[in-house]
Amino acid sequence: ETKDVAEVVVSDPLPSWNDGDIKKAIMAYVEDVTNSSSANFIPVADRIATFDNDGTLWSEQPVYFQFYFAVSRVKAMAADHPEWKNKQPFKAILENDMEALMAQGEKGLLEIVMTTHAGTTTDEFEALVSDWIATAEHPIKKKKFKELVFQPMLELLDYLRANDFKTFIVSGGGIEFMRPWTEEVYNIPKDQVVGSSIQTEYEYNDGKPFIKRLPKLDLNDDKEGKPVGINRYIGRKPVFAAGNSDGDLQMLRWTDANKLKTFKLYVHHTDSIREWAYDRTSHVGKFDKALDEAGEKGWSIASMKDDWNIIYPFDKE
Amino acid sequence: ETKDVAEVVVSDPLPSWNDGDIKKAIMAYVEDVTNSSSANFIPVADRIATFDNDGTLWSEQPVYFQFYFAVSRVKAMAADHPEWKNKQPFKAILENDMEALMAQGEKGLLEIVMTTHAGTTTDEFEALVSDWIATAEHPIKKKKFKELVFQPMLELLDYLRANDFKTFIVSGGGIEFMRPWTEEVYNIPKDQVVGSSIQTEYEYNDGKPFIKRLPKLDLNDDKEGKPVGINRYIGRKPVFAAGNSDGDLQMLRWTDANKLKTFKLYVHHTDSIREWAYDRTSHVGKFDKALDEAGEKGWSIASMKDDWNIIYPFDKE
Ligand SMILES: [Ca+2]
Numbered sequence: 001e002t003k004d005v006a007e008v009v010v011s012d013p014l015p016s017w018n019d020g021d022i023k024k025a026i027m028a029y030v031e032d033v034t035n036s037s038s039a040n041f042i043p044v045a046d047r048i049a050t051f052d053n054d055g056t057l058w059s060e061q062p063v064y065f066q067f068y069f070a071v072s073r074v075k076a077m078a079a080d081h082p083e084w085k086n087k088q089p090f091k092a093i094l095e096n097d098m099e100a101l102m103a104q105g106e107k108g109l110l111e112i113v114m115t116t117h118a119g120t121t122t123d124e125f126e127a128l129v130s131d132w133i134a135t136a137e138h139p140i141k142k143k144k145f146k147e148l149v150f151q152p153m154l155e156l157l158d159y160l161r162a163n164d165f166k167t168f169i170v171s172g173g174g175i176e177f178m179r180p181w182t183e184e185v186y187n188i189p190k191d192q193v194v195g196s197s198i199q200t201e202y203e204y205n206d207g208k209p210f211i212k213r214l215p216k217l218d219l220n221d222d223k224e225g226k227p228v229g230i231n232r233y234i235g236r237k238p239v240f241a242a243g244n245s246d247g248d249l250q251m252l253r254w255t256d257a258n259k260l261k262t263f264k265l266y267v268h269h270t271d272s273i274r275e276w277a278y279d280r281t282s283h284v285g286k287f288d289k290a291l292d293e294a295g296e297k298g299w300s301i302a303s304m305k306d307d308w309n310i311i312y313p314f315d316k317e
Numbered sequence: 318e319t320k321d322v323a324e325v326v327v328s329d330p331l332p333s334w335n336d337g338d339i340k341k342a343i344m345a346y347v348e349d350v351t352n353s354s355s356a357n358f359i360p361v362a363d364r365i366a367t368f369d370n371d372g373t374l375w376s377e378q379p380v381y382f383q384f385y386f387a388v389s390r391v392k393a394m395a396a397d398h399p400e401w402k403n404k405q406p407f408k409a410i411l412e413n414d415m416e417a418l419m420a421q422g423e424k425g426l427l428e429i430v431m432t433t434h435a436g437t438t439t440d441e442f443e444a445l446v447s448d449w450i451a452t453a454e455h456p457i458k459k460k461k462f463k464e465l466v467f468q469p470m471l472e473l474l475d476y477l478r479a480n481d482f483k484t485f486i487v488s489g490g491g492i493e494f495m496r497p498w499t500e501e502v503y504n505i506p507k508d509q510v511v512g513s514s515i516q517t518e519y520e521y522n523d524g525k526p527f528i529k530r531l532p533k534l535d536l537n538d539d540k541e542g543k544p545v546g547i548n549r550y551i552g553r554k555p556v557f558a559a560g561n562s563d564g565d566l567q568m569l570r571w572t573d574a575n576k577l578k579t580f581k582l583y584v585h586h587t588d589s590i591r592e593w594a595y596d597r598t599s600h601v602g603k604f605d606k607a608l609d610e611a612g613e614k615g616w617s618i619a620s621m622k623d624d625w626n627i628i629y630p631f632d633k634e
């Protein structure tokens with residue numbers, strides 16, 4: 001029996017990655033650990049891959065996209081809160097005064113998130129996020145936020161899944177902010193999303209059950225919280241992990257502690273033209289200690305400028 | 318082309334279930350919601366099935382099996398705790414005095430669980446459970462605990478998965494007590510196990526990360542805690558849920574609140590010969606309010622005596 005050449009040529013699973021060291025290393029790793037005759041073979045149940053979201057799967061400049069959602073909520077809720085006109089941090093948002101807002105610091109940001117993310121039922125909050133993500137646009141890129149995802153990372157997710165890896169998001173962002181759209185955008189089901197969470201409470205009134213969102217932090221899924229979240233939700237160490245900042249250092253160390261062969265990947269924002277360029281001194285996605293440690297330990301650092309031939313899916317056109 | 322009769326006969330997916338109303342209702346439901354031309358069709362992403370563990374997937378008499386694990390830990394740890402000889406509830410355990418132990422009440426049981434389940438790293442605790450479950454035997458049945466699982470429920474799990482349902486455990490039992498063996502016994506991966514949990518903390522010493530188990534409750538995944546756990550871990554309402562006691566009532570109500578077509582199943586322990594018979598007055602697996610409500614609402618109640626032709630996998634021989 002003869003085969004057409006086209007039939008035996010294996011198509012490139014990572015076409016948006018340039019043929020450099022990082023792409024080669026990823027493919028060599030996957031081919032090794034899925035080869036049942038390799039000493040590094042990993043059983044399917046252990047093929048856990050965890051991905052940070054902000055700055056790793058989608059952009060995060062000039063501020064985390066979840067913040068724009070919170071701002072839209074403050075504006076929508078303002079009619080019921082006339083006192084916000086004279087009360088920070090809400091006043092700054094209503095007056096579009098970014099400088100005054102930033103002056104409120106972390107405490108101000110936390111107050112905005114708690115005010116806008118709690119107080120609803122889980123069903124109501126899901127509807128609010130779904131409505132927002134369907135249409136909301138990035139103020140600089142003039143694209144929908146959900147279009148600002150990285151095409152090379154979408155290909156990497158697909159490639160890992162095609163090799164029986166189970167892909168998870170492990171993000172400092174809100175779990176219930178991500179779940180309404182991760183299936184559509186990343187092909188990652190809701191139960192494979194790990195994120196920061198607030199406490200909830202079950203209630204039952206007039207024969208109807210609902211879950212209320214409370215203004216109390218449950219899990220801060222960032223830094224030390226990432227291994228805690230991975231243990232809570234996944235129950236085993238990953239073999240593959242990708243991040244972009246100091247917030248991912250503990251996740252990558254936790255992955256590296258796996259006895260199985262592992263792959264640790266950082267995305268380095270080096271492309272000031274097509275995306276943004278930032279690392280050690282950025283207020284968003286600071287990449288400093290983790291950049292040093294990755295260098296020392298020989299973990300993989302993908303440069304957006306050099307390793308990716310396109311950034312966003314719409315660049316394909 | 319002709320086909321052998323054997324090729325076209327569809328084999329029975331639930332052979333350990335007698336041909337009664339419950340089996341018929343389960344199969345009619347699955348055939349309906351997986352039929353793409355049915356008005357009740359459920360997309361694959363929404364095919365979430367949640368199962369209680371104790372008394373639903375395996376036995377739970379005379380006490381929850383996790384308690385035997387805790388007792389074995391008390392005995393193993395006793396050498397380092399000479400004071401336990403004169404201190405309840407430990408004294409009762411070391412003297413095999415069940416009556417004195419029960420007299421300690423819930424507070425005593427909680428103290429035993431906290432003492433035996435916290436204080437280790439997650440890796441150490443997993444090893445302790447794995448070692449125990451591999452050999453520990455039930456004192457009355459004289460079988461390994463992991464053999465005392467319900468064959469009809471194993472078939473139901475397989476049948477649902479064959480129809481693209483994602484199967485989860487949602488148990489009041491400890492999440493880290495179940496995860497080491499649910500893959501082997503139920504074919505349910507660790508990240509699809511929801512259970513009660515204690516708080517944890519990430520530490521990093523000498524370049525080595527680990528997660529410490531703390532003596533503080535995190536989630537009590539029982540009663541009102543089950544919908545909270547489902548929301549936390551799964552992020553959507555189930556369409557199929559199975560339980561056996563009042564502790565599952567809220568999970569089944571939460572399932573029933575799904576806008577999609579749902580199936581609510583209770584396992585009723587009615588077989589005093591082959592397993593145990595108990596319900597309204599049992600200290601373990603009390604089935605009282607939930608039994609009444611299931612009757613009123615027409616939810617399915619499987620009688621172990623009448624609906625199951627075998628109980629355990631070893632009965633097949
Ligand atoms: Ca990030």
Ligand SMILES: [Ca+2]
Binds near residue numbers: 370
């Ligand atoms: Ca139960």
